[in-house]
Amino acid sequence: MLNTRWMLVQVEETPIAVSSYSETYRSYIQFAKQNATAGLAPCNSFGGTFSQGSTAGQLSISQQASTRISCAALPLETKYLEALPRTVRYEINGKELRLYDATNSLRPLLVFQDHAE
16 A cells, blocks of 8 residues: 555546546555655645554545645545545555445445556
């Protein structure tokens, strides 16, 4: 999970095709060793912190600070950024990272794919 650029592919039930910047510069999140998050939402860059629990799969993500640029995808970005601090656990299946909240263990809040450069 750490030091991987996880490209956003789904916010709740909404699949994500591209960010507002271009077809090749898509929304992502990265988790660094210093428990820091960094990423790009459809309109703005963001950052914050995270912590992993003592049980495998536990994950807590802080509210993310972000820049304040407006774009057509802002409603989707808001859902994305609001979902991050609701995360309580994660699972990695192959090259896919899924984040879940406490209310539904079957349907992920957010889905990402490993972006191997």
